[in-house]
Amino acid sequence: MNAADVVVVERHIAARPETVFSFFTDRDKWLSWMGTDGEFTFEPGGGYRTNVNRDNVAEGRFVAVDPPKRIVFTWGWAEGGMDLPPGSTTVEITLEPVDGGTLLRLVHSGLPTPEACAAHEEGWIHYVGRLAAVAAGGDPGPDRWMQQP
Secondary structure, eight states: OOGGGEEEEEEEESSOHHHHHHTTSOHHHHHHHSOSEEEEOOSTTOEEEEEEETTEEEEEEEEEEETTTEEEEEEOEEESSOOOOTTOEEEEEEEEEETTEEEEEEEEEOOOSHHHHHHHHHHHHHHHHHHHHHHTTOOOOSOGGGSOO
């Protein structure tokens, strides 16, 4: 892994790690911050497939589920405009208790190009922002990326 193929997003979330973690292991909670529909098997080796926004469908497998500290899953696009095969990259999320909540650190590795890094960094910043709102008890509102162009 080198810095050229990695995206790192950090965000303070005003909720306990157990609360934040639950948004990665419960279908309805996951879909409250990212996606419109999906099937998930939240266990190591379990697969997922979710419609993230409009015509973009992500697919991969859970690698590690270590509540409430860490979750790792593979990531790629089964449908949509980006050439990134399902399960071809890895997303690792760690949750650290801090004063006033949780420090979420997302590391997305294995991205093939600077363009893929830029697109995924923009996407993760957008969706982690929505996660921070809903995990803290707020309403992230409608996902503007779901609107038709």
